[in-house]
Amino acid sequence: MLEIKNLTKILGDKLILRNVSLTLGKGEILAVVGPNGAGKSTFFKCTVGLLQPSGGEIILDGNLVKKKSAIARKKIGFLGHESFLYNNLSPLENLQFYGKLYKVKNLEERMKELLKEVGLYLFKDVPIRSFSRGMMQRLAIARVLLAEPDILMLDEPHTGLDQEAVQLLNKIIIDKKNSGTSILIISHDFEQVHKLADRVAVLKKGKIVETRELAESMDLYGMKEWYEKVVSEG
Numbered sequence: 001m002l003e004i005k006n007l008t009k010i011l012g013d014k015l016i017l018r019n020v021s022l023t024l025g026k027g028e029i030l031a032v033v034g035p036n037g038a039g040k041s042t043f044f045k046c047t048v049g050l051l052q053p054s055g056g057e058i059i060l061d062g063n064l065v066k067k068k069s070a071i072a073r074k075k076i077g078f079l080g081h082e083s084f085l086y087n088n089l090s091p092l093e094n095l096q097f098y099g100k101l102y103k104v105k106n107l108e109e110r111m112k113e114l115l116k117e118v119g120l121y122l123f124k125d126v127p128i129r130s131f132s133r134g135m136m137q138r139l140a141i142a143r144v145l146l147a148e149p150d151i152l153m154l155d156e157p158h159t160g161l162d163q164e165a166v167q168l169l170n171k172i173i174i175d176k177k178n179s180g181t182s183i184l185i186i187s188h189d190f191e192q193v194h195k196l197a198d199r200v201a202v203l204k205k206g207k208i209v210e211t212r213e214l215a216e217s218m219d220l221y222g223m224k225e226w227y228e229k230v231v232s233e234g
């Protein structure tokens with residue numbers, strides 16, 4: 001389980017995150033939504049260790065996560081706005097690089113399996129510099145899954161994907177959830193949030209103003225209406 005307690009972040013002289021506290025349970029999908037500039041990406045970067053928080057704690061399975069923590073790096077897989085892929089390398093070479101870094105077992109088999117899963121097997125030996133945004137994103141997803149993380153953190157994962165790739169990504173997310181992976185998604189895409197999330201948290205001006213379970217009875221329209229109300233009042 002991941003617990004984020006009183007996370008704050010100051011950038012320049014601006015307080016960007018104000019005591020953000022959230023928990024992510026095993027096998028849970030939590031979506032964080034909010035208006036532009038609310039602090040979602042800053043929150044994401046602080047929780048995955050790309051930015052040093054100004055205050056607060058991140059606790060993973062009862063252990064305090066420190067900066068550049070090896071356990072966090074192994075247990076948390078994250079997909080941010082940067083792909084962390086190497087343009088001159090092919091998909092196989094990229095995965096090989098990360099597979100060795102993370103000491104992935106049965107690497108050859110695992111790489112092929114993943115490239116088939118994300119629909120890039122036919123392109124496995126082609127340098128990725130010619131890839132489209134969607135193909136890059138598919139490979140970035142394969143990279144994240146390579147080390148079989150317990151927690152997946154995804155910042156706007158559906159952006160730039162075509163319908164087929166969206167469905168593929170959603171299938172991967174649901175499969176991972178069903179096998180016990182905890183997943184945090186930052187998103188503007190309400191349709192996907194409604195399809196995937198168990199719980200939604202609204203971040204506004206650096207604060208969590210409300211969280212709620214997405215009961216089956218709440219349709220997409222109802223969720224949007226709730227969000228608009230929370231954002232206008234919060």
Ligand SMILES: Nc1ncnc2c1ncn2[C@@H]1O[C@H](COP(=O)(O)OP(=O)(O)OP(=O)(O)O)[C@@H](O)[C@H]1O
Nearest residue numbers: 011012014016034035036037038039040041042043
């Ligand atoms: N390096 C920085 N220095 C100062 N302020 C920053 C810096 N990076 C981001 N900000 C500010 O922090 C606030 C939150 O930005 P952030 O990118 O986290 O928001 P967001 O919710 O992800 O927005 P969006 O939905 O547009 O992606 C914004 O007001 C932004 O201008």
